[in-house]
Amino acid sequence: MNTKVNLCGVELQNPVIPASGTFGFGYEFTQWYDINCLGAISVKGTTEKERFGNIQPRIAEAPSGLLNAVGLQNPGIEAVLAHELPELRKVYSQPIIANISGFSKEEYVKSCALADADENVDLIEVNISCPNVHAGGMSFGTEASSALEITKAVKAVCKKPVIIKLTPNVTDIASIAKACEDGGADGVSLINTLLAMRIDLKTKKPLLGNVTGGLSGPAVFPVAVRMVYQVYNAVKIPIIGMGGVSSAEDVIELMLAGATAVQVGAANLKDPCACRDIIANLPKAMEKYNITDLSKITGGAH
Amino acid sequence: MKKSIFEIIENRSIAKDVCLMRLTGDTSAITAPGQFVNIELEGFYLRRPISVCDWEYGVLTIIYKVVGKGTEKMSAMTAGEKLELLTGLGNGYDMTLSGERPLLVGGGAGVPPMYGLCRRLTAQGKRPTVILGFNTAADVFFAEEFKALGANVIVTTVDGGVGVKGFVTDAMKELEYSYFYSCGPEPMLKALYNASATEGQLSFEERMGCGFGACMGCTCKTKYGNKRICKDGPVLKKEEVVW
Ligand SMILES: Cc1cc2nc3c(=O)[nH]c(=O)nc-3n(C[C@H](O)[C@H](O)[C@H](O)COP(=O)(O)OP(=O)(O)OC[C@H]3O[C@@H](n4cnc5c(N)ncnc54)[C@H](O)[C@@H]3O)c2cc1C
Numbered sequence: 390m391n392t393k394v395n396l397c398g399v400e401l402q403n404p405v406i407p408a409s410g411t412f413g414f415g416y417e418f419t420q421w422y423d424i425n426c427l428g429a430i431s432v433k434g435t436t437e438k439e440r441f442g443n444i445q446p447r448i449a450e451a452p453s454g455l456l457n458a459v460g461l462q463n464p465g466i467e468a469v470l471a472h473e474l475p476e477l478r479k480v481y482s483q484p485i486i487a488n489i490s491g492f493s494k495e496e497y498v499k500s501c502a503l504a505d506a507d508e509n510v511d512l513i514e515v516n517i518s519c520p521n522v523h524a525g526g527m528s529f530g531t532e533a534s535s536a537l538e539i540t541k542a543v544k545a546v547c548k549k550p551v552i553i554k555l556t557p558n559v560t561d562i563a564s565i566a567k568a569c570e571d572g573g574a575d576g577v578s579l580i581n582t583l584l585a586m587r588i589d590l591k592t593k594k595p596l597l598g599n600v601t602g603g604l605s606g607p608a609v610f611p612v613a614v615r616m617v618y619q620v621y622n623a624v625k626i627p628i629i630g631m632g633g634v635s636s637a638e639d640v641i642e643l644m645l646a647g648a649t650a651v652q653v654g655a656a657n658l659k660d661p662c663a664c665r666d667i668i669a670n671l672p673k674a675m676e677k678y679n680i681t682d683l684s685k686i687t688g689g690a691h
Numbered sequence: 692m693k694k695s696i697f698e699i700i701e702n703r704s705i706a707k708d709v710c711l712m713r714l715t716g717d718t719s720a721i722t723a724p725g726q727f728v729n730i731e732l733e734g735f736y737l738r739r740p741i742s743v744c745d746w747e748y749g750v751l752t753i754i755y756k757v758v759g760k761g762t763e764k765m766s767a768m769t770a771g772e773k774l775e776l777l778t779g780l781g782n783g784y785d786m787t788l789s790g791e792r793p794l795l796v797g798g799g800a801g802v803p804p805m806y807g808l809c810r811r812l813t814a815q816g817k818r819p820t821v822i823l824g825f826n827t828a829a830d831v832f833f834a835e836e837f838k839a840l841g842a843n844v845i846v847t848t849v850d851g852g853v854g855v856k857g858f859v860t861d862a863m864k865e866l867e868y869s870y871f872y873s874c875g876p877e878p879m880l881k882a883l884y885n886a887s888a889t890e891g892q893l894s895f896e897e898r899m900g901c902g903f904g905a906c907m908g909c910t911c912k913t914k915y916g917n918k919r920i921c922k923d924g925p926v927l928k929k930e931e932v933v934w
Pocket residue numbers: 449450727737738739740741742743754755756757758759760761762763800801803804895896897898899925
């Protein structure tokens with residue numbers, strides 16, 4: 390039985406990757422299990438400068454999921470490359486995906502170039518869900534033109550595979566994905582969280598300090614399946630699928646929709662051993678559905 | 692930190708909307724009073740963080756206030772039912788700093804962790820004074836249990852129904868103590884921070900995505916940098932707190 394997949398030229402022993410923001414910088418999970426069983430790790434979203442993130446509360450519960458408004462808390466790209474990734478490398482030998490965010494084109498370019506030059510980084514995932522401070526705060530990922538612009542700029546300074554991470558908060562995600570492909574992206578990953586909100590009935594005010602937050606978890610899984618399916622129709626580059634994945638069956642379903650690899654987010658927060666268990670259950674689920682080679686099922690539902 | 696299944700031995704009401712639950716399971720990851728467990732509840736996506744009230748080999752005690760749907764569900768559970776817990780979460784109280792006459796201050800749902808702390812301090816021969824703050828007489832719990840440990844116990848109620856009328860800080864004015872430990876609602880912690888004559892430790896609450904340091908959902912600023920309440924806390928030293 391084969392669980393290996395090839396993601397933009399990087400071989401993964403299996404397609405299961407903890408999603409950015411739900412696994413810290415990885416090394417603390419060694420207290421729960423040996424993280425060398427993972428296909429790869431996408432580390433916490435990193436910006437050029439250190440960020441504290443949003444005010445509390447940052448977390449709210451949802452039926453079958455949660456809202457987060459962490460606001461990209463991170464120590465900044467230099468600290469991540471100098472301290473966090475070497476710490477992760479001490480305990481982990483599989484591929485590392487740097488996850489880069491920014492509020493201007495210049496910031497994306499600077500951080501991506503630094504990540505590209507770092508020996509611990511294997512792939513670069515560029516999160517274009519942040520508001521564009523130069524263009525009135527609309528997220529880069531909500532316009533095909535700005536997605537194209539960021540992709541081109543980042544590709545110009547990177548030798549390593551560049552994967553653009555897309556927001557689902559758009560009318561036509563396939564056209565944004567196509568723009569990224571046109572800009573030279575080596576892959577796309579989707580979905581980021583869905584814009585959401587809760588109100589505290591006791592105070593009658595928004596529950597999150599930031600008012601709105603991003604919904605993820607099993608609640609969004611069918612949305613992710615639909616979007617991966619649509620994007621697969623629109624582009625030829627590999628897709629990393631994510632959104633609510635919690636089981637080996639979910640991994641297979643997203644791969645059938647069109648994903649080459651799959652990220653697991655919220656499930657890590659509910660159960661620190663989620664990725665380990667999903668990976669352990671993959672062979673059994675493959676057998677159940679008569680799959681012998683996972684790398685062959687991508688897009689099988691089309 | 693550990694993930695394991697616990698079985699409920701007892702679950703009973705001990706005051707208005709407050710229940711005590713005892714469970715049996717693997718308590719080996721719990722290393723200090725003031726740590727917490729994160730409880731998986733069927734039908735809820737996020738776990739519920741609850742302080743360790745006390746523990747011994749194979750037995751865990753928690754006390755929780757029914758404030759919403761999750762704790763309401765817990766209150767309806769009975770002996771023999773099982774729960775999946777993450778145990779050994781958070782730093783807990785540093786007992787080495789207590790001095791001979793520590794002051795322990797618990798307010799409402801912040802009283803439980805003071806018990807495990809008090810039992811260990813008295814076992815070390817320390818002579819703690821405990822202030823337990825509640826709203827009304829109907830809310831009071833565990834005053835007798837703390838007395839049974841040999842502690843000097845003062846109860847305060849906001850309406851004066853029992854004990855000293857007022858807040859915990861009204862009861863500490865004349866007290867002499869070497870150090871303080873506290874847990875309770877944030878306004879109480881802040882008042883205590885300002886009223887306390889010594890150094891001490893305060894336990895904070897924040898809404899949690901994971902409870903074990905992965906999501907940055909619970910971060911707050913301190914004088915020593917950003918700290919995750921679930922992992923670098925919930926206990927902070929007075930000297931580092933930023934309000
Ligand atoms: C480290 C820590 C230790 C705690 N120890 C105790 C304890 O010993 N006894 C006790 O009675 N309570 C304790 N709490 C508070 C307890 O976690 C909440 O009262 C409980 O989660 C409420 O759940 P619910 O479903 O009934 O309420 P809901 O309001 O329906 O819960 C909705 C969501 O908000 C979260 N939430 C609500 N109130 C709080 C709160 N005050 N703090 C953190 N998250 C909250 C819930 O976990 C859940 O995710 C502690 C909290 C923390 C962070």
